Amino acid sequence: MIYQAYQLLADLMAPLQAATDAASCTASPMPASGPHFAREWCALLEWSALVRLRHERPPFGIHAAWIDGGSVAVSEEVALATPFCSLLHFRRDIAPGQPRVLLIAPLAGHFASLLRATAATMLADHDVYLTDWRNARDIPLCCGPFGFDDFVAQLIGLLRFLGPGTHVVAVCQPTVATLAAVALMAEDGDPALPRSMTLMAGPIDARVNPTRINELAVRTPLAWFEANLIDTVPARFAGARRRVYPGFVQVCAFLSMNLDRHIASLIHAYQYKLDGETAKAEAIRAFYTDYFATMDLPAEFYLETVSRVFQQHVLPRACLTVAGRRVDLRAIRRTALLTIEGENDDICAVGQTEAAQELCSKLRPNLKSHYVQTGVGHYGVFAGRRWATQVYPLLRKVIHETEQRCVEAAQPVLDYGNARGRPPRPT
Known part of the structure; x- marks a missing residue:
């Protein structure tokens, strides 16, 4: 009630x-x-x-981007709409050609507009798409449930829609699902496998340097979360009777x-x-x-995330299954990995995101990068002055170096023979 x-x-x-x-x-x-x-x-x-508290997404208000010394107009468009998520494209009035990036926002009580500064900064050098998750109280029951497996499937579907050559940047909670999605796509040899994957301030292994949030999740039975934090949407909304984790509860918890x-x-x-x-x-x-703009989460997604990510730690223990398939992070061999953390992060502590580096054990060292931003907390990793001046340049460098490697790998290999005078092999 x-x-x-x-x-x-x-x-x-x-x-x-x-x-x-x-x-x-x-x-x-x-x-x-x-x-x-x-x-x-x-x-x-x-x-x-x-x-x-408000319950509608604030406008992004991104109308222009500064590109090559000039201002370029930016417009929002929905590239793909699904019941639980709209894929937003920040279309710029320039010819395409810069790397395409899928920015994955958290489904954690706040709207995707929390990543406004992240998207606005990246628009200078990238073609940016963003996951605009819908408020669960506005989604009719006939659309069905939405759990952790559905979240992973949604990410895979969005990457396939965008096509080969996409780079993915996940912020906070969706880093776990993103890593799982990339591993499954790699195992399948999916042509839409992203070229690079940046994981920012996410609980890949919440056992490392546990925060107050992590400790609470471990010592509290899942049944308590379901009994005390899950409620049904009131009758006046489109999602009436849907079981949700109310966004106002999440925000109040963070405030406290x-x-x-x-x-x-x-x-x-x-x-x-x-x-x-x-x-x-x-x-x-x-x-x-x-x-203060809050959105409700589907109850099944919230409870499964608490159970799998924060209580059972199934990903770092190599026990995560999605739709009956075991997720094997060793399958990731070609997608460059960048992990980023904040020195003073009290939500995802230092070391929790870096854990992905060791878990992706078959990825070559030259495709791995890790960075800890000093002097920032959780939000300073993806917003604010240090994000724009210190974190972002590193992310941009990784994406553009990955692009260059892909271009070079696509060039024909020339064989000029050897010292014995053999003719070169045709390519």
Whole structure:
């Protein structure tokens, strides 16, 4: 009944929130030289409009990319729509030719817009597609369930749709499913096997340097998660009666882990607005607009992820099966691997993502790279200044070097004979 109680409270608060939003939109921006009481009022309105949960994806708002010293227009289009995911393409007004990248967003309580900065940065050098997962409460029951195996199958289907030559970048939770998908495709000799795979801040082996989240999952029976965290979607939504892990529960759990830091950050946003430091206030506002936008997860996907990834650790133990097939990471031999971690990550600790390096034991050393970004937490790995200036250049280098290797491998090999004067062999 937690969902019904929450929705009742949200409905009761809706008129007040609508009034606050309207007042915030109509209030004129107040310069630092304006009357103090007016600046306080404007700052309070914006703060009130920000601190609330929303259940629709915020717009990406990516309208241009800076490419080769000039601004290029960017438009969003849905390249492929499935019941649980839309494949978004950030189409740029330039001729194709740059590496094609599938950016896999987490299905973990936040919308894919959390990767706005990731996509915007990558557009300078890549043709970017992104998994825009749908809110489970908006998906009718007739669309069926969606579990961990379905997630892996979805990724394989998207890679096949994009075709050969794609590079895949997975952020946080989907790194496990991505690794499984690539291994199955490699074993099948699938022509759509990605050329490179970047795994960022993901729980490949959650036994390494366990965080508070990992410890909670290990010591808590799965039945507790199902009894206390799973609920049904209220009747007013398209996904009525679907069993879900409500997004607001996930966000509240994350907030509680660092409550003091979040409160301080929101207070700073208010003070920056009051002092006329617009850029600093906007940076915080943009982050929390995405952070407070919550989506529900299908119950089967959430519970299977908790069980397989955080309790049984089936991937690093070589016990993971998908649709009855055992996942063998040794099958990965041609897809370049880059793993990236944040030094201060309290969600996926250092070493958990790096574990993929050893698990892909048949991959040549020259196709493996690992990087730890100093001074950042979980979100700093894929957003913010250090992402743009330190992490991204390395990711771009790996992708473009992989592209170059593929081009060179496609060239005909010439045999100029030997010292005995044999004629060269035809190619």
